[in-house]
Amino acid sequence: MLIYLFNIGLSIIHKVLYNAIKVCPTNNSDVISFQYVIDTCVRKIFNAISKEIVHECEIEFGVFPVIDIIDRRKSKFLLSYNLLCQSYNNCTELFDCQSS
Secondary structure, three states: OOHHHHHHHHHHHHHHHHHHHOOOOOOOOHHHHHHHHHHHHHHHHHHHOOOHHHHHHHOOOOOOOOHHHHHHHHHHHHHHHHHHHHHHHHHHHHHOOOOO
C-alpha cells in the first residue's frame, strides 16, 4: 500500500515538474528547489534522514534527478527545432528561394 501511494505521489510531482519546465525557464536555483521538493517527499514517505538513503530510494523507484529531466526535455526540443530548421532549409533549396 505504501509503494502504491508513493507511486501516485511521484506521478503528481512529475506532472507538476514537467508543466513547470514547459512554462518557465529554469535556472540553477529552480533546479535545486525542485530537487528539494522531491527529496523531501521521499524523505517523509520513507522516514529517511540520510541523503544517501533518500537517493537510493529514488533510484529504486525510478525517480530521476531534476537536472536529467530538464536535460531530456531540452534535448527533445532542440532535436525537433533542428529538424524543423533542416526541413525549412530543404524547402528553400527545393524552390530556390533567396532572401532579399
